[in-house]
Amino acid sequence: MTKRLLVALTQRVDVSQTGERRDALDQAWAAMMEQLGHIPVALSNNVRSADEYLAALAPDAVILTGGNDVATLPGAVNPAPERDRLEEAAIAYCQHRSKPLLAVCRGLQMLNLHLGGTLVPAHDHVATSHPIRGEYLQGVGSVNSFHNWAIQSGGLAKDLVALGTAPDGTVEAAHHGRLPWFGVMWHPERPISDPAFHRNLVGAAIEGRLKGIA
Incomplete structure (x- = not known):
């Protein structure tokens, strides 16, 4: 039986009219974690010391969820610098302890930037779906x-x-060469096909067993 994990999930920042x-x-994230037998904990963005906060919670795995453009990007939509700081600390937490990390959509963008990669404006990637190319992810279908x-x-x-690309050649899935880190540009918590496959993919990522998800 898989060990029950405490899984910390980052949150988007929304600004009210006031x-x-x-x-x-x-809420789909909490439901998925419980289906996998794990305990979800939502991380607060505006904490005094993100490093101390994460160390005190001591999660077994971290999920960087979607929403908000990274604040340093030109013309960022709904930026949240406080979230960027928390996620930088979350990545460092996982790096120093070799903890599993799943980076979703904006999460993979943040992770790529953190590790020295770059981003470009996406074209025709908003409110749509497309297939994935990549032998490792043949079971995904459209995302x-x-x-x-x-x-x-x-x-x-x-x-x-x-590990996988969109039809335009942009990277849709990747893993770290050494650490148990995995990232996708789509939202597995709200799949358009095969919910069981996406649930197993998330489980494999946060449990640090990337092999056998396809």
């Missing part, structure tokens, strides 16, 4: 797409290995 900055997370920024093959960080 200017309140609110952390938010799709959803909701991102304004993309990773070209030449912009992938040197520590990341591409």
Whole structure:
């Protein structure tokens, strides 16, 4: 039986009409974690010391979820610098402890930038779907797409290995060459096909067993 994990999930930042900055997370993530037998914990973005916060929680795995453009990007939509700081700390937490990390959509963008990669504006990747190319991910089929920024093959960080691409050649899935880190540009918590496959993919990533997900 797989060990029950404490899984920390980052949250998007939404701004209300009154200017309140609110952390938010799709409830589908909690449902998926419970289906996998794990314990979900939503991370607060605006904490005094993200390093101390993560060390005190001591999660077994981290998921960088979608939403918000990275604040340093030109023309960033709904940027959240406080979230960027938290996620930088979350990546460092996983790196120093060799903890599993799953990076989803914006999460993979953040991870790629953190590791020295680059992003380019995405074209026709918002509110659509497309197939995935890549032998490792043959079971995925079509995926959803909701991102304004993309990773070209030449912009992938040197520590990341591409596992799948969109029809336009941009990177849609990657893993770290040494650490148990995996990233996708689509949202496996809201798949357009084969929910069981996507649930197993997420489980494999956060449990640090990337082999056998296809």
